[in-house]
Amino acid sequence: MHPILSMALRRLALGLLTLLVISIVIFSAVEMLPGDLAQEILGQSATPETVAAFRKELGLDKPPVERYFSWLGGVFQGDFGKSLASKREISELISGRFANTMFLAGYAAVIAVPLAVVLGLMAALFRNTWFDRFVNVFTLSTISFPEFFVAYILILLLAVGFPFGLALPFGLLGLWIAVEGYGAMKENFKINKSPLIPVVFLLIGIGLIINMVMGFMGVENWNPITKEVRAFPSIANISPESSLADRLDRAFLPALTLTMVVTAHMMRMTRAAIINLLASPYIEMARLKGMSPWRVIIKHALPNALAPIINVIALNLAYLITGVVVVEVVFAYPGLGQLMVDSVTKRDITVVQACCLVFAVTYILLNLIADILAIATNPRLLHPK
Amino acid sequence: MSDDILLRMRNIRIDGKTGDDWLPIIQGVDLELKRGEVLGLIGESGAGKSTMGLAAMGYVRDGCRIAGGSIEFEGTDLAKSSVAYCRKLRGKKIAYVAQSAAASFNPAHRLIDQYSEAPVIHGVMNRTEADTDATDIYRRLQLPNPDEIGFRYPHQVSGGQLQRAMTAMAMSCRPDLIIFDEPTTALDVTTQIEVLAAIRDAVDQFGTAAIYITHDLAVVAQMADKIMVLRYGELVEEADTRTMLSAPTQAYTKSLWAVRSFKSAAKAAPAPDATPVVSLRNVSASYGPVPVLHGVSFDIHKGRTVAVVGESGSGKSTAARCITGLLPPTEGEILFNGKALPPSFKKRNKDQLRQAQMIYQMADTALNPKQRIRDIISRPVEFYLGLTGKAKKDRVDALLDMIEMEPDVFGHRYPQELSGGQKQRIGIARALAAEPEFIICDEVTSALDQLVAEGILRLLDRLQSELGLAYMFITHDLATVRSIADEVVVMQHGKVVEQGPKAEMFRPPHHPYTDLLLSSVPEMDPDWLTDLLAARERGEVVSELPPA
Numbered sequence: 029m030h031p032i033l034s035m036a037l038r039r040l041a042l043g044l045l046t047l048l049v050i051s052i053v054i055f056s057a058v059e060m061l062p063g064d065l066a067q068e069i070l071g072q073s074a075t076p077e078t079v080a081a082f083r084k085e086l087g088l089d090k091p092p093v094e095r096y097f098s099w100l101g102g103v104f105q106g107d108f109g110k111s112l113a114s115k116r117e118i119s120e121l122i123s124g125r126f127a128n129t130m131f132l133a134g135y136a137a138v139i140a141v142p143l144a145v146v147l148g149l150m151a152a153l154f155r156n157t158w159f160d161r162f163v164n165v166f167t168l169s170t171i172s173f174p175e176f177f178v179a180y181i182l183i184l185l186l187a188v189g190f191p192f193g194l195a196l197p198f199g200l201l202g203l204w205i206a207v208e209g210y211g212a213m214k215e216n217f218k219i220n221k222s223p224l225i226p227v228v229f230l231l232i233g234i235g236l237i238i239n240m241v242m243g244f245m246g247v248e249n250w251n252p253i254t255k256e257v258r259a260f261p262s263i264a265n266i267s268p269e270s271s272l273a274d275r276l277d278r279a280f281l282p283a284l285t286l287t288m289v290v291t292a293h294m295m296r297m298t299r300a301a302i303i304n305l306l307a308s309p310y311i312e313m314a315r316l317k318g319m320s321p322w323r324v325i326i327k328h329a330l331p332n333a334l335a336p337i338i339n340v341i342a343l344n345l346a347y348l349i350t351g352v353v354v355v356e357v358v359f360a361y362p363g364l365g366q367l368m369v370d371s372v373t374k375r376d377i378t379v380v381q382a383c384c385l386v387f388a389v390t391y392i393l394l395n396l397i398a399d400i401l402a403i404a405t406n407p408r409l410l411h412p413k
Numbered sequence: 414m415s416d417d418i419l420l421r422m423r424n425i426r427i428d429g430k431t432g433d434d435w436l437p438i439i440q441g442v443d444l445e446l447k448r449g450e451v452l453g454l455i456g457e458s459g460a461g462k463s464t465m466g467l468a469a470m471g472y473v474r475d476g477c478r479i480a481g482g483s484i485e486f487e488g489t490d491l492a493k494s495s496v497a498y499c500r501k502l503r504g505k506k507i508a509y510v511a512q513s514a515a516a517s518f519n520p521a522h523r524l525i526d527q528y529s530e531a532p533v534i535h536g537v538m539n540r541t542e543a544d545t546d547a548t549d550i551y552r553r554l555q556l557p558n559p560d561e562i563g564f565r566y567p568h569q570v571s572g573g574q575l576q577r578a579m580t581a582m583a584m585s586c587r588p589d590l591i592i593f594d595e596p597t598t599a600l601d602v603t604t605q606i607e608v609l610a611a612i613r614d615a616v617d618q619f620g621t622a623a624i625y626i627t628h629d630l631a632v633v634a635q636m637a638d639k640i641m642v643l644r645y646g647e648l649v650e651e652a653d654t655r656t657m658l659s660a661p662t663q664a665y666t667k668s669l670w671a672v673r674s675f676k677s678a679a680k681a682a683p684a685p686d687a688t689p690v691v692s693l694r695n696v697s698a699s700y701g702p703v704p705v706l707h708g709v710s711f712d713i714h715k716g717r718t719v720a721v722v723g724e725s726g727s728g729k730s731t732a733a734r735c736i737t738g739l740l741p742p743t744e745g746e747i748l749f750n751g752k753a754l755p756p757s758f759k760k761r762n763k764d765q766l767r768q769a770q771m772i773y774q775m776a777d778t779a780l781n782p783k784q785r786i787r788d789i790i791s792r793p794v795e796f797y798l799g800l801t802g803k804a805k806k807d808r809v810d811a812l813l814d815m816i817e818m819e820p821d822v823f824g825h826r827y828p829q830e831l832s833g834g835q836k837q838r839i840g841i842a843r844a845l846a847a848e849p850e851f852i853i854c855d856e857v858t859s860a861l862d863q864l865v866a867e868g869i870l871r872l873l874d875r876l877q878s879e880l881g882l883a884y885m886f887i888t889h890d891l892a893t894v895r896s897i898a899d900e901v902v903v904m905q906h907g908k909v910v911e912q913g914p915k916a917e918m919f920r921p922p923h924h925p926y927t928d929l930l931l932s933s934v935p936e937m938d939p940d941w942l943t944d945l946l947a948a949r950e951r952g953e954v955v956s957e958l959p960p961a
Contacts, residue, residue, distance in 0.1 A: 307475075309516040316470060317504035317531045327530075331521035407521055407566045 136286035148298025167292035301333035342398030425482035453637030508583035525563030573604030631935035696745035720898035770844035776836035834865035
């Protein structure tokens with residue numbers, strides 16, 4: 029058997045074991061939650077007899093160990109049981125919500141991962157320059173604010189409309205980026221023959237200036253997805269009937285918020301992993317073979333830096349799925365996180381357990397994939413002696 | 414100006430940044446190289462050899478700058494040319510062969526992809542042509558399986574083959590000039606010969622000019638038409654090879670030439686019934702399922718040095734790991750003063766651990782960079798001898814005196830503030846701090862310049878006669894063996910192939926492997942390599958390793 033395959037199977041078995049342990053932790057944690065579901069549903073005025081009868085009906089009177097094993101047995105057959113509060117099948121309740129969460133996470137990942145990796149590579153290429161510092165400061169600022177704060181700022185800027193007060197500074201910032209960025213590139217890299225980077229900076233600058241002008245004219249931001257002049261919706265209330273375009277439009281702001289939250293990690297890890305390798309003799313060798321700086325980074329450094337980058341991407345993807353609770357609540361997005369928050373307030377323990385378990389599975393699977401990819405990109409392990 | 418001058422460097426000055434200051438590395442050196450000529454650049458580490466070699470490509474490392482002078486390559490001054498212009502020359506007109514091929518090949522790509530990269534990017538050949546060409550060059554450089562070896566990854570190829578593959582890669586665009594930066598320093602003597610022969614063939618076949626950088630005089634004697642000696646970034650002496658070897662004019666050059674003069678005093682043979690300090694009895698060991706040592710036995714007596722020689726992978730260091738208990742043997746036992754030691758260091762008591770100490774090859778990595786010298790040496794003093802306070806301080810001072818370093822000057826410094834030789838002395842002091850009877854010296858001089866290495870050997874010899882230490886001296890350098898050993902153990906493929914007193918070992922007849930090792934040591938005679946290769950061709954001397 030190929031070593032990678034046997035390694036993958038071994039990790040998978042370990043993952044299952046981890047999952048089993050997690051299921052015990054989840055069950056005990058939920059068990060220890062204060063409050064009682066029967067009491068919660070029946071209200072303060074219920075007599076102890078009614079509460080006891082109701083508990084019996086829900087099966088809460090049985091010992092915890094017995095309930096754990098019947099729950100686990102059901103889970104293995106795909107049966108998460110019924111919601112204690114709404115009496116609906118949990119698998120049915122979760123599947124739609126989970127799909128929504130995956131959609132949002134995927135949306136954010138499609139923007140964030142390429143953006144972060146490209147920014148990281150550029151920061152490594154133009155290390156210790158004005159560009160590098162700007163990208164670092166910007167991504168670090170976005171990660172330092174709490175998610176809900178970033179979300180409200182984005183709502184203020186992109187949903188409510190561009191405020192006049194902010195238009196002027198943003199426009200000036202754009203102009204400054206354009207001028208300074210161009211100057212820094214020219215001075216540091218003698219790459220004034222390559223038009224790409226100054227053009228990118230000019231575009232950013234022009235975009236922000238247009239934004240400023242439109243702000244002054246009182247025109248709300250033009251929405252490129254729905255092709256109409258209006259702001260992005262601040263409520264991401266998608267439904268199963270929504271079309272893809274509609275979903276993309278409504279989920280844009282939550283996706284952008286998540287992007288801003290996860291980009292910094294991935295970008296900085298990419299930058300650090302690449303810069304770490306730049307002192308290696310084989311990088312000097314590539315330079316001495318006359319390779320361009322860009323090629324040295326992409327072709328010679330990146331393949332050797334993949335393992336840490338893949339790991340941090342997997343960690344952030346897992347965060348996109350399991351950490352969206354706050355963002356979903358802010359934008360009223362019908363995802364798994366919101367369902368979990370609702371269920372906790374209702375003491376709907378079976379739903380909480382199911383949500384936790386789904387999150388745990390995602391986490392373990394993503395890390396498993398990251399491990400396998402990290403090993404598969406290492407020729408020493410892929411092609412043994 | 415004649416047309417056959419390929420490279421002319423005039424009054425070249427290069428600075429390196431230390432803190433906020435620019436300090437000179439190269440201080441105004443002139444260099445002239447004709448087409449097809451091979452120039453040897455020699456000097457100790459820090460002399461600026463590599464910096465000179467790289468400057469010939471118009472390249473300086475990060476934190477360095479060209480402060481003045483000109484580098485004319487085919488009439489164009491690279492010091493004043495654009496980055497893009499230099500980049501076009503690199504790899505295409507001027508190629509580079511690095512010291513460690515294992516570190517300088519990109520681990521993520523196959524050899525042939527790395528070979529083809531320069532010709533394809535520089536537009537010399539297309540990919541198919543480059544691949545065919547690679548196989549051709551691999552064959553010329555006598556790499557095994559030339560049709561197939563290019564499809565391997567660097568880690569799948571041995572060190573000597575990798576170094577030849579790197580020379581092949583440098584030839585890929587048929588450059589006019591190749592910079593060889595210590596290409597054989599990291600190799601065993603027997604492998605070194607193959608690489609030297611391959612490099613010389615390649616340079617001859619294509620009429621390529623070369624700058625050959627090395628600190629090994631015997632090697633440069635084989636390769637170069639003329640030699641330049643550098644010291645502290647300045648030119649000491651320049652002459653054609655034969656003149657330089659036979660009649661050096663400068664004192665510094667003469668001292669380099671005379672460096673191997675040290676020889677330890679002959680000691681009386683141990684009494685036949687004396688108990689050896691360390692005795693290996695039929696020791697076998699393995700890394701996981703891979704057996705590496707097969708029934709190794711030898712004795713080390715008080716006050717004597719046993720040199721263990723052999724190529725990398727022959728099991729020298731593994732034997733040391735068995736003695737220290739880092740790798741418990743699968744069979745056999747290790748006796749210390751006649752008593753068997755527990756196989757694993759975990760089962761040994763403090764006193765047993767104290768008795769055997771180790772000095773490592775890379776003093777850089779063996780010393781904790783975050784600890785001051787005094788703390789590094791205090792630690793074993795405190796741990797093994799239980800000394801504290803004034804007693805500890807006095808002991809550390811005495812140890813520093815013993816290794817000829819001023820306690821007040823060096824005690825509070827960090828390892829990175831010391832030179833390579835000084836760091837190795839600290840390594841010795843740390844081993845002595847435990848007051849051992851026996852010290853394992855694992856290639857302790859191979860990372861050092863010859864003059865510095867000689868100082869270390871003298872120190873070790875003096876300490877041995879003063880303290881009656883027993884040394885196990887692991888090395889692949891037979892010159893070191895000649896100067897310090899009392900007995901020699903030759904190892905190959907995890908077995909002892911020959912052992913005995915030094916005088917006998919250097920006198921024929923030898924075991925074929927010993928013969929191969931001995932004949933592979935470069936000599937200062939410029940015709941040595943040519944003669945040896947011819948003799949091997951005729952079958953007069955052993956040319957291949959005997960099978961395992």
